[in-house]
Amino acid sequence: xxxxxxxxxxxxxxxxxxxxxxxxxxxxxxxxxxxxxxxxxxxxxxxxxxxxxxxxxxxxxxxxxxxxxxxxxxxxxxxxxxxxxxxxxxxxxxxxxxxxxxxxxxxxxxxxxxxxxxxxxxxxxxxxxxxxxxxxxxxxxxxxxxxxxxxxxxxxxxxxxxxxxxxxxxxxxxxxxxxxxxxxxxxxxxxxxxxxxxxxxxxxxxxxxxxxxxxxxxxxxxxxxxxxxxxxxxxxxxxxxxxxxxxxxxxxxxxxxxxxxxxxxxxxxxxxxxxxxxxxxxxxxxxxxxxxxxxxxxxxxxxxxxxxxxxxxxxxxxxxxxxxxxxxxxxxx
Numbered sequence: 001x002x003x004x005x006x007x008x009x010x011x012x013x014x015x016x017x018x019x020x021x022x023x024x025x026x027x028x029x030x031x032x033x034x035x036x037x038x039x040x041x042x043x044x045x046x047x048x049x050x051x052x053x054x055x056x057x058x059x060x061x062x063x064x065x066x067x068x069x070x071x072x073x074x075x076x077x078x079x080x081x082x083x084x085x086x087x088x089x090x091x092x093x094x095x096x097x098x099x100x101x102x103x104x105x106x107x108x109x110x111x112x113x114x115x116x117x118x119x120x121x122x123x124x125x126x127x128x129x130x131x132x133x134x135x136x137x138x139x140x141x142x143x144x145x146x147x148x149x150x151x152x153x154x155x156x157x158x159x160x161x162x163x164x165x166x167x168x169x170x171x172x173x174x175x176x177x178x179x180x181x182x183x184x185x186x187x188x189x190x191x192x193x194x195x196x197x198x199x200x201x202x203x204x205x206x207x208x209x210x211x212x213x214x215x216x217x218x219x220x221x222x223x224x225x226x227x228x229x230x231x232x233x234x235x236x237x238x239x240x241x242x243x244x245x246x247x248x249x250x251x252x253x254x255x256x257x258x259x260x261x262x263x264x265x266x267x268x269x270x271x272x273x274x275x276x277x278x279x280x281x282x283x284x285x286x287x288x289x290x291x292x293x294x295x296x297x298x299x300x301x302x303x304x305x306x307x308x309x310x311x312x313x314x315x316x317x318x319x320x321x322x323x324x325x326x327x328x329x330x331x332x333x
Contacts, residue, residue: 166316
């Protein structure tokens with residue numbers, strides 16, 4: 001249900017994400033900050049501005065809190081468009097997916113929803129692996145029977161084929177979803193997962209990150225921005241702060257891959273560059289885990305495949321119970 005949330009949400013709330021027309025000139029980054037600052041609540045601060053490579057997309061002024069909060073601005077008129085809220089349907093789906101509709105206890109008690117989801121996912125991994133072992137055919141004819149779904153031999157045969165053949169087709173992708181998803185459920189698993197992939201721990205490497213304060217001057221980055229993005233034939237978007245420009249790469253692969261340019265705030269020149277290709281493995285793993293979990297590393301093709309595999313995965317318990325009950329209720333000869 002969450003795979004195409006971005007596209008659906010932006011279609012429903014189009015007024016926040018798209019401008020009516022492309023203007024001749026955009027406002028400066030300082031102007032964008034100036035129109036948003038009066039709207040900040042106590043404790044909030046602007047952490048950067050995300051500019052898409054698509055001139056029709058609005059500027060996203062990122063806020064320090066709550067998590068993922070942002071205010072969108074029409075970069076041609078300087079009009080504040082507002083801050084869209086997550087659609088209730090997807091908010092519910094996310095809470096169901098991550099925590100079984102539970103909430104983190106304020107007193108530091110047991111987060112039961114998160115634990116139940118984690119244990120269920122571990123159990124699913126075991127069931128999937130055992131199912132693959134059971135599926136392995138002993139003859140060519142058995143392989144043919146177990147690799148196709150028949151729709152003309154009755155409901156029982158259809159559900160059997162959907163469970164056996166559909167399950168084996170989706171098993172690899174569902175395992176990928178489950179094994180990466182477990183990194184959000186258990187700290188011990190996350191650390192072990194990172195070590196298997198060659199990183200010392202799941203904690204990202206210490207890199208200087210600009211936190212952002214109200215009233216900061218974006219003049220230097222205004223000078224450097226055009227020159228930096230001109231270095232790319234294609235890019236997804238760029239996030240600017242008063243002393244840096246981070247350019248997210250377009251195309252296949254890790255959707256969080258980005259190059260970071262540090263700016264001299266006095267002259268607007270580039271001081272240093274932190275290229276994604278030369279970044280330590282530990283810094284890349286988190287983005288890849290997320291990309292594999294949601295299937296967005298290959299564009300729409302992999303996302304559609306992940307959607308279909310997830311739907312097949314959701315059918316496996318239902319078809320499994322159906323076949324079990326039919327077998328239990330079948331009269332003995």
